[in-house]
Amino acid sequence: MIPCTDFIPAYSELFKTLERLGGVAAVEDFWHHLARTYLTDLRELVRTHGIRGCWLYWSHTLNEEAADFTMELDEAAGTFEIRMHRCPSKGRLLEFDHIEPYHDYCRHCDVLYRDILEPLGFEYTYDLSHCDEARCRLLVRRRAAEQSREAEPALPSTDSGRESH
Amino acid sequence: MTKLVMRRRAADNRYLHKDFHGALSCGIGYLQEHFGEDAVRQYLRRFALTYYAPLREQLRARGLDALEAHLRELYEIEGANAVFERHEDELVVRVAACPAVRHMRERGFPVAPLFHETTATVNRALCEGTPFEAELVVYDRTTGRSVQRFRRRSA
Structure with missing residues (x-):
């Protein structure tokens, strides 16, 4: 079997295989497929908890992936940010000298999470400019229309569990 | 409204994200559906030949000791x-049971119909170009229970 600790090079090789067989379109189609069928946790968490769902999702995954990061949630401002100081996936790929990473490996994070978050009313900005150093920045911002909707007084029955700090 | 900050360094956690198995299974399923069964086996073979090249070199140099050490570590992790x-x-x-x-x-997570090839094809590829051969003797698709055999090729 392939242990989960060897998944990243397997994933990179999968992207290479897909590009060889069906071009970049096949790789991108797979990323869209993954967003639809595999990233259901993120979608459900954001549907249920709003932007806090991002915090809940990445708190789990980034810790299990032993990432080096700073993550910030500001519910009042409607923003969620990850500053990845050392991406465990790209960092791992860069450490290997016997395999060549897929040339556009990091872009899957742009496609996957955009597919999930934009239809749910969020702007998604992903800065890949330092991905060759395994650094990136991800910013999720609630759209203005969603902000004003959430700022409206909520019905008592739905507001009782809301935190206020 | 909540404001939260989390700062973590790599050393703060153990690297073990088992949901990656689900993503790999999703990839195998996609590859089979769009490009056929052979594409799945070719993909896994190519991955194993390249990524596990140092292990294959060890298998040639040290024999089954190297493979046993690799598999013990893998299943322990x-x-x-x-x-x-x-x-x-x-x-x-x-x-x-396959973890x-x-x-x-x-x-x-859906388990891809060809998920067992992550064992069968990968094991065969590990042995390519070595004096050994691999066989997946038993595999239960429900649990992933398996019996894997590696032995020296007959002359």
């Missing part, structure tokens, strides 16, 4: 119950 039977020119590994399949079943 994944927390699997694996029993190793070792003879001079043969290694048999009995895995009570990847178990995790996917628990989490509700």
